Amino acid sequence: MRLERAELRRLDLPLRTPFRTSLGLELRRDILLVRVVTSEGEGWGECVALPEPGYSEEYLDGAAEVIRRFLLPAVAVLDDLTPARVASALACIPGNPMAKATVEMALMDAWLRARGVSFADYLGGVRGEVECGVSVGIADSIGDLLAEVAGYVDEGYRRFKLKVEPGWDVEPVRAVRERFGDVVLQVDANAAYTLGHARLLAELDNFDLVMLEQPLPTADLRDHAALARRLRTPICLDESITSARSAVDAIALGACAIVNIKAGRVGGYLEARRIHDVCAAHGIPVWCGGMLETGLGQAANLALAALPGFTLPADIAPSRRYFSEDVTPMITMGDGLIAVPRGPGLGLDPEPEIMERFTTDVATLTEF
Structure with a gap:
């Protein structure tokens, strides 16, 4: 499996009730999703970093930059991607666990979907x-x-x-x-x-x-x-x-x-x-x-x-x-x-209409 293309998608999803972070109340969830397109299919990853570095040193804009500039290029050079090889390639870059987890999740989803195996x-x-x-x-x-x-x-x-x-x-x-x-x-x-x-x-x-x-x-x-x-x-x-x-x-x-x-x-x-x-x-x-x-x-x-x-x-x-x-x-x-979802990969697919309605930015990468 090879990485051919990636999409970094930002969404602004309203919260039903405010969420208290270390820097105040959040009324909406700023979300980064990564969609990868590989030679065997596509997969999705979600970044859990918050907009500000409060829970950890990572923050959402920084995670997006690390994913775009360093993590995706680190796996794009590999011709035979597996979950273990993805993790090994990402380990060469210190820190940034939330960014790494996003890329691993997306490529693991794609790899498992192609094999009809669930995450669980x-x-x-x-x-x-x-x-x-x-x-x-x-x-x-x-x-x-x-x-x-x-x-x-x-x-x-x-x-x-x-x-x-x-x-x-x-x-x-x-x-x-x-x-x-x-x-x-x-x-x-x-x-x-x-x-x-x-x-x-x-x-x-x-x-x-x-x-x-x-x-x-x-x-x-x-x-x-x-x-x-x-x-x-x-x-x-x-x-x-x-x-x-x-x-x-x-x-x-x-x-x-x-x-x-x-x-x-x-x-x-x-x-x-x-x-x-x-x-x-x-x-x-x-x-x-x-x-x-x-x-x-x-x-x-x-x-x-x-x-x-x-x-x-x-x-x-x-x-x-x-x-x-x-x-x-x-x-x-x-x-x-x-x-527990039992379909291939994550076992759930995004709803295109909802994704589009709450999307605030999309960056498509074809060269790494």
Whole structure:
């Protein structure tokens, strides 16, 4: 398989409810999709980078430039592209995991479609459905928080993740636990605390949480290990886990008992599978995180979350959680479960009319 042409497409997709980033509220989702045309067919990739460098060092315009100038040329020189060869070619360029994951996803989709194999089967998925959890952001008041969670309970989600930060932690969690009883509950700090907050974080032990996700800064594995010794609540690492090697280090240090795997954060679905395998070998449960993907990215995440080690509900939601219209047929949830696509490649195709309506820019590359 050879790369013959690529298309970088930007879309401006309205969000049903605002999404809070590190730099404010997003009312719309600025999306970068990459369509590759190869000698064997076409495939799609979705970039999960945000418009600004907040969640990570990467940002959307920068990722698009790296894809156009460096990543696509790195794979275009190869005559016999396979997913493994794509990953190897991209590894020669340091950093830029979200950009790399986009290119890997698109070429893997094309390669699998040509062979009639689904993402889930190729990665080793064993489940036909994935349990869905929902992430609940910082609310304006505890009353607003309880109302939002009540709506998600009625919709049938299997797990509820509350965002916390200094000043919004123990009392909101207490209120949700008291109001909704034994729902499956966890919290996500997005690295908002330091080891000096250990006594405060220990108060969360009173609420029977599944996990405390990424309480401390990304590089502080030793502090996470020290914190873990002072808490009963299991610590989950998210941003700290950037590769299978980093997962080995975190586990060896005792810095985590659970790992959140986001394919975009770690450079693609092949590295995500390696992290899964490392964690499975050490008895560490994993779950699949989300980054407000469209149906294309959600389809790939569902395939990943079908692997045997993903034993906790995923941050994968039906399309209407984020969008009134999706770029693919709407992904739906029933009884807290979403079916894993089983068609070739991603198993979902974009809706041309919707894609065109929300497209803001298209760059077509025929020379690399």
